[in-house]
Amino acid sequence: MTLLDEARAVRENAHAPYSGFRVGAAVRGGSGRVYRGCNVENAAYPEGVCAETAAIAAMVAAGETELAEIAVIADGAAPVSPCGGCRQRMAEFAGPELRVVMGTTRGSSTAVTLGELLPMTFGSHRSRA
Structure with a gap:
């Protein structure tokens, strides 16, 4: 199963x-293990969670801190890119490549x-981008 297939499968669990915009994401950690996440909306907007954030959180909860690849999927005419916050979260665990x-x-x-x-990443001591 490809990383995009993993994202497609978990998208079905989105809340x-x-x-009505369901998103799925899958990340591959440095170990090669795959972690999945979906968006979870909340009536107290904007307290929801993006799919990419959920997948990265699952990776970190499992003890990994190196992001090797990410895939995100949604329904639309064209692929939807991660929001700015998710881009910055990716930069916390991966480099520009x-x-x-x-x-x-x-x-x-x-x-x-x-x-x-994200060409001009906001850095911290952990950022490698």
Whole structure:
């Protein structure tokens, strides 16, 4: 199963009763292990959680801190890119060469690097981007 397939599968679990916009994400940690996450909306907007954030949190909860690849999928005419907050979260655990695959439930996809998505990363002592 590809990383995009993993994201597609977990998207079905998204809790999106307000927007109806379900998103799935899967990340591959430095160990090669895959972690999945979906968006979880909340009536107390904006207290929801993005799919990418959920997947990264699952990776960290499992004890990994190196992000090797990420895939995100949603329903739309074109692939949807991660929001700015999620881009910054990716930069916390990966460098600018991180491969980011974005896909649609209709079958189209594209891949870019984190450096292309977030060229001027806000740094911390942990950031490698």
